Amino acid sequence: MLRLMGAALVAGGGAMAGFLAVSRLRERVRTISSFLGALELMESEIRFRLTPIPELMEFLAQKTGEPAASFFRTCRREWEKREEESFSRIWQKGLETLLPAAPEREVLDQLGEILGRYDVEGQRQAIGYVRRRLEGLLRQAEEERKTRGRAYFASGFAVGLCLAVILL
Template sequence: MLKIIGSLMLVTAGGVAGMMVAREYAKRPGELKALLSAIQMLETEIMYTATPMAEAMERVAAGADRRVAGFFRDAALDLKSMAGRTAGEAWQAAMDRFYPRCSLSGGDMSILGNLGGALGRSDREDQAKHLRLACEQIKMEIIKSEEDASKNTKMWNYLGFCGALAAVIILY
């Protein structure tokens, strides 16, 4: 009886562990889509309303998906803090705080880093070009992440249960 209970607990734990890893793969496409939408909002704020950078980021944070709103809010607060930071420095500081709690990859953060280096350094048209480039790169990452998610989500779900079943068989 104890072996059966232990086996059930092991299979359950393995299955839950697999589902947790699978969920992380499934989060990335959604975060990328939210980020894409927010960057497009930032482009609109910069190009068409000519809003100052801190206020533009604040407005984006107010209208963006909650998964990425904190990133733009942090950047806006850094710019408004009167600490003498440039838009790029505030963007980088916000990225450093955002990265540990998100599901984005290093490549995704590299796209954001490149974009941050261009913000606030040139005229509106040049910034719009950099924002559009970042949007195109993020769109490509969305496609890749959706493919990875569909592949890896199934794999980790099955691997969690099958790995636990294999452990149960070995223990018997």
């Protein structure tokens, strides 16, 4: 009886490992979507209202979904307590925290160098470029979630089942 319970726990652990891998893929899609929505708002605010960077970060923190909202909250908070640090460095540090070693980080990092430093048209073009790149990454992440998601879950469960059989 105890061996059967142990085998069931091992099989469940394998399925849980697969489920966690699938949830990471879902989270990546959610993160990219969140930033895409934020970039749309950002472009509108810069284009039509000429919103200064601190106010823009506050606005985006309130109007966007997670995890982009926490990123913009962090940028705003760091901007207020900055000493000699530039906005691009604050932006970069926020991205390092939120998106460690993700391709999305590289794309978004480019935007931090441009925001607040160029005219409205230059900023708008940069935001448009980043949006197009993120849309491509989103399509890629959704495809990966569809194809690899099933495989991760199935392989996690299969490995757990194999280990359970070996234990019996």
